[in-house]
Amino acid sequence: xxxYNLKNHEEQVSFAEAVTLxxxxxxxxxxxxxxxxxxxxxxxxxxxxxxxxxxxKILEMFIGDEINTIELxxxxxxxFSFSGPIVRKVEENISCLEIFHGPTLAFKDFGARxxxxxxxxxxxxxxxxxTILTATSGDTGAAVAHAFYKMKNVRVVILFPKGKISExxxxxxxxxxxxxxxIAINGSFDECQTLVKQAFQDKDLRxxxxxxxxxxxxxxxxxxxxxxxxxxxxxxxxxxxxxxIISVPCGNFGNLTAGLLAKSLGLPIKSFxxxxxSNDTIPRFLKTGIWNPKETVSTIxxxxxxxxxxxxxxxxxxxxxxxxxxxSLGYGSVSDNVTKETLLNLYKxxxxxxxxxxxxxxxxxxxxxxxxxxxxLGTAHPSKFKKTVDKILNINMNIPHVLQHRISLPSLSYNxxxxxxxxxxxxxxK
Numbered sequence: 001x002x003x004y005n006l007k008n009h010e011e012q013v014s015f016a017e018a019v020t021l022x023x024x025x026x027x028x029x030x031x032x033x034x035x036x037x038x039x040x041x042x043x044x045x046x047x048x049x050x051x052x053x054x055x056x057k058i059l060e061m062f063i064g065d066e067i068n069t070i071e072l073x074x075x076x077x078x079x080f081s082f083s084g085p086i087v088r089k090v091e092e093n094i095s096c097l098e099i100f101h102g103p104t105l106a107f108k109d110f111g112a113r114x115x116x117x118x119x120x121x122x123x124x125x126x127x128x129x130x131t132i133l134t135a136t137s138g139d140t141g142a143a144v145a146h147a148f149y150k151m152k153n154v155r156v157v158i159l160f161p162k163g164k165i166s167e168x169x170x171x172x173x174x175x176x177x178x179x180x181x182x183i184a185i186n187g188s189f190d191e192c193q194t195l196v197k198q199a200f201q202d203k204d205l206r207x208x209x210x211x212x213x214x215x216x217x218x219x220x221x222x223x224x225x226x227x228x229x230x231x232x233x234x235x236x237x238x239x240x241x242x243x244x245i246i247s248v249p250c251g252n253f254g255n256l257t258a259g260l261l262a263k264s265l266g267l268p269i270k271s272f273x274x275x276x277x278s279n280d281t282i283p284r285f286l287k288t289g290i291w292n293p294k295e296t297v298s299t300i301x302x303x304x305x306x307x308x309x310x311x312x313x314x315x316x317x318x319x320x321x322x323x324x325x326x327x328s329l330g331y332g333s334v335s336d337n338v339t340k341e342t343l344l345n346l347y348k349x350x351x352x353x354x355x356x357x358x359x360x361x362x363x364x365x366x367x368x369x370x371x372x373x374x375x376x377l378g379t380a381h382p383s384k385f386k387k388t389v390d391k392i393l394n395i396n397m398n399i400p401h402v403l404q405h406r407i408s409l410p411s412l413s414y415n416x417x418x419x420x421x422x423x424x425x426x427x428x429x430k
């Protein structure tokens with residue numbers, strides 16, 4: 001597999017190099033030089049496979065012969081060793097694709113665990129120390145921390161915006177210790193993300209710490225997420241498949257990018273909806289053609305509190321390569337007040353959701369035509385936002401055991417201002 005840097009097309013790397021490097025020169029994201037395509041005759045065979053077998057085939061189409069087929073299958077099996085996606089009916093023509101049944105109750109488990117398996121494979125004959133530096137707006141932190149927990153020669157450093165993620169989200173990754181270090185940054189997620197990018201630009205720091213990233217900027221995470229779109233499609237009734245609309249709650253736009261790559265592969269999804277909260281840089285861009293990020297605002301859908309999503313460059317590149325028109329992409333933004341109303345509406349339908357999925361549902365409900373069938377993505381278990389959901393719905397939600405175990409443990413996080421030199425000094429000394 002060859003990938004090129006979106007900011008410097010002359011920089012081309014292998015899959016192994018892209019996974020290890022994370023980012024290219026000038027903070028450029030890597031993108032496949034070749035976009036595989038599944039023949040329609042082979043698609044049905046693929047859809048009839050079990051989740052692990054199908055996922056291995058899909059990933060092999062991108063990775064090629066860099067990894068042995070049997071070895072890749074075994075790594076996928078280890079990565080996805082938890083409950084797979086579930087399609088849950090909400091209305092007659094609308095269902096939720098629940099992708100939060102993994103060990104940290106969020107969709108990020110798929111990408112983070114696959115990346116961990118890939119790094120483990122690529123580094124198995126090396127004795128080099130690696131530092132995974134990543135930023136989280138909520139669920140990435142837990143997924144990455146648990147995927148790499150106690151892994152030999154791997155140190156994980158996670159930055160998160162202080163006071164701007166839910167208590168349960170924070171407890172899931174700030175209580176582990178061992179090789180997991182967490183830093184509460186006094187700022188926004190965008191500032192956390194900027195610090196990660198600055199770190200990757202510092203050659204001295206990269207060399208001394210063996211720096212890598214587990215954000216969705218890492219191609220291995222992105223490719224893993226393609227797999228659950230195929231699983232979802234396989235669970236959609238045959239008579240609904242030609243009119244399938246998928247609404248994706250968007251923060252850093254990795255999930256939407258993965259869905260579009262699934263469509264590029266040949267999965268006949270009719271269209272997507274890019275659903276955001278009040279941090280609506282992309283909906284405004286799609287409406288006006290003007291790129292004008294505003295200051296990030298805090299919302300009850302905190303994982304989407306991102307004004308400058310990294311993966312948008314990949315979305316644009318894919319549309320360009322496939323000669324798709326951006327106007328074919330659905331979009332919209334939803335305020336906190338409307339999000340709360342939507343959670344209540346879903347509850348009346350006997351479905352307990354959380355703010356991110358509610359936003360995707362609201363825009364899907366508004367834009368879906370009578371003859372179409374819609375899926376909205378449920379990206380995190382509602383209990384991870386218990387205080388918010390309980391208050392809005394006036395309920396007392398049960399807490400899964402994995403969260404009950406963590407809630408009473410003390411946070412082990414450091415505090416830091418959004419200053420790169422402070423971060424660099426910390427990384428070099430710790």
